Amino acid sequence: MAQTAQDISERRTASLSNEDHWEMTSAEQKLALYDLHRFGYRLLFVRHTLNGPVAFVSQQDDIAIIHPDGEVDLRPKLTLRQTH
Template sequence: MTQVAYQINERRNKDILKHDEHWDLTTADQKLALYDLHRFGYRLLFVRHMLTGPVAVISQQDDIAAIYADGEVDLRPKITLRDIH
């Protein structure tokens, strides 16, 4: 790994939030939607802040979904996750 790539990797690892910290970033509507989806096996991966508000990214095995700030669930979001391995 080159020095620059190593520094970027170190910086990313420092920015990783714990599950509880992501949970605290969600809105009440997102929490309610995730409670409903939890029974189908969905779990919270992370939360990203967008201009329209926080977007909770969730998964069920290999399926990715998004919950928007108002609680709207998108089971087919146009999200590409990068492989960090």
């Protein structure tokens, strides 16, 4: 069944809870996030990729990502959308 642009748009406007994002992470990502939590990092959201879920975390203004295998990238080259 094909999704329409409207279906995708509606899905993206629905906000997921932090718990929902947490449930989307792999076991390896959860372990990495436990370690990062000691340094003040918190889970922002999870995005699904072809390689698995990618967790986006932050500590104040610093953004990091946790790959599906638990590898942490503290200096990812990315730009996040600004929300108003």
